[in-house]
Amino acid sequence: MSASNFVDRFRNGLWYENPGLVQLLGLCPLLAVTSTFVNGLGLGVATLAVLIASNALVSATRRWIQPQIRIPIYVLIIASLVTCIELIFKAWFPALDRSLGIFIPLIVTNCAIVARAEVFASKNPVASSILDGFVMGSGFALLLMVIGLIRELVGHGSIMSRMDMLFGGEAMRGIVLTDGGWLLAILPPGAFFSLALAIALKNAIDERQKSATPRRSRR
Amino acid sequence: MNSVVKSGITLAVIAGLCTALVALTYTATAERIEVNEQAWLERSLQPALSGLFFDSGVTESMMTIPPPHDLPGSEAAIVYRVYAEDAPVAALFVVSARDGYAGPIRVLVGVDVGGAVTGVHVLEHRETPGLGDRVESGKSDWVQQFDGRSLIDPSPSGWAIKRDGGRFDQLTGASVTPRAIVKTIRDTLLYFEAHREEVFIALQEEAE
Numbered sequence: 001m002s003a004s005n006f007v008d009r010f011r012n013g014l015w016y017e018n019p020g021l022v023q024l025l026g027l028c029p030l031l032a033v034t035s036t037f038v039n040g041l042g043l044g045v046a047t048l049a050v051l052i053a054s055n056a057l058v059s060a061t062r063r064w065i066q067p068q069i070r071i072p073i074y075v076l077i078i079a080s081l082v083t084c085i086e087l088i089f090k091a092w093f094p095a096l097d098r099s100l101g102i103f104i105p106l107i108v109t110n111c112a113i114v115a116r117a118e119v120f121a122s123k124n125p126v127a128s129s130i131l132d133g134f135v136m137g138s139g140f141a142l143l144l145m146v147i148g149l150i151r152e153l154v155g156h157g158s159i160m161s162r163m164d165m166l167f168g169g170e171a172m173r174g175i176v177l178t179d180g181g182w183l184l185a186i187l188p189p190g191a192f193f194s195l196a197l198a199i200a201l202k203n204a205i206d207e208r209q210k211s212a213t214p215r216r217s218r219r
Numbered sequence: 220m221n222s223v224v225k226s227g228i229t230l231a232v233i234a235g236l237c238t239a240l241v242a243l244t245y246t247a248t249a250e251r252i253e254v255n256e257q258a259w260l261e262r263s264l265q266p267a268l269s270g271l272f273f274d275s276g277v278t279e280s281m282m283t284i285p286p287p288h289d290l291p292g293s294e295a296a297i298v299y300r301v302y303a304e305d306a307p308v309a310a311l312f313v314v315s316a317r318d319g320y321a322g323p324i325r326v327l328v329g330v331d332v333g334g335a336v337t338g339v340h341v342l343e344h345r346e347t348p349g350l351g352d353r354v355e356s357g358k359s360d361w362v363q364q365f366d367g368r369s370l371i372d373p374s375p376s377g378w379a380i381k382r383d384g385g386r387f388d389q390l391t392g393a394s395v396t397p398r399a400i401v402k403t404i405r406d407t408l409l410y411f412e413a414h415r416e417e418v419f420i421a422l423q424e425e426a427e
Contacts, residue, residue: 069230083244090255091247
């Protein structure tokens with residue numbers, strides 16, 4: 001794989017084909033858990049890990065899987081991987097596991113994962129599929145973190161509080177700007193508003209780039 | 220027919236591999252998970268234990284009170300018994316408040332032998348963030364107003380929030396959650412008053 005191809009893949013995963021921003025996949029966990037940055041980061045990392053592993057397994061077994069039974073097999077693989085991730089979270093990040101609650105097991109239902117298995121991993125070699133899982137998972141995780149950051153900042157008035165849930169140690173309050181914030185941001189409507197703003201911002205940037213390029217070429 | 224058999228075999232093999240993967244992860248993590256659960260339980264009981272002198276293991280003294288019972292909540296309640304030199308010191312009840320704003324609220328209520336509250340801690344809830352969730356001990360000191368209170372101080376009729384003519388503070392913008400919790404604590408105290416012997420006799424029987 002050439003270097004420019006490699007960069008293109010990253011640009012697609014993180015921006016042009018971002019699973020959350022563009023494909024609008026996996027919105028349930030995206031909207032539900034992103035009330036703080038650490039929750040977004042935790043679920044983002046868990047989803048990333050499942051996506052890489054599921055892409056790797058689907059790709060590795062693709063030669064032996066008959067097309068008519070591929071969906072139950074993807075479900076089986078993804079469900080087992082999510083169970084493993086849940087056990088790992090319970091063992092090493094118990095506080096984060098409690099905070100994310102049901103949304104760790106619900107990664108199974110994140111259609112971004114089965115979509116990558118179907119669209120990409122079932123047709124491509126293992127290494128390429130792992131890279132695909134990595135870039136797509138990173139795109140999703142980044143979006144979760146951005147939305148978590150916005151909602152926590154507006155809703156709680158803090159930045160990156162409770163990072164101890166991920167890294168252990170004493171309870172950390174993060175950077176506290178004000179005590180309490182605009183409540184709406186942590187409630188479910190705040191999730192929709194933040195996602196809408198993120199999508200609008202992305203479209204605006206794309207629009208600006210598109211209108212800037214031809215003008216330059218005309219000159 | 221051949222393709223059906225083939226598909227079946229493929230599915231079986233993959234299912235076997237996936238099960239092996241989960242089983243392997245489970246064996247590798249089971250011990251740590253057990254330790255974490257135990258630590259979490261001990262930590263969550265701590266608010267009702269501070270200031271007590273006792274020499275018994277708390278988590279081992281767990282007793283389940285199956286429904287129907289007079290405690291708040293319709294599911295089984297849990298009680299931990301605490302004692303020093305075989306004499307009862309306190310009982311810690313884990314009960315559910317049913318009339319919260321969103322689903323049951325799991326509350327830990329510690330009561331000493333004399334019937335006074337040793338500590339209250341909200342274990343689990345789905346109340347509105349920023350409003351009802353200030354009953355959490357990490358978010359405000361609202362639950363501390365119950366420390367040392369009993370059915371004599373105030374009398375059962377005073378066990379209500381101020382808006383309802385009682386003695387306890389509500390929270391600004393949220394009265395449903397505090398009302399539910401005050402009622403839960405009062406009912407737990409009433410239960411303890413009526414069943415004190417039972418709670419501790421069961422403990423002594425089990426100890427023997």
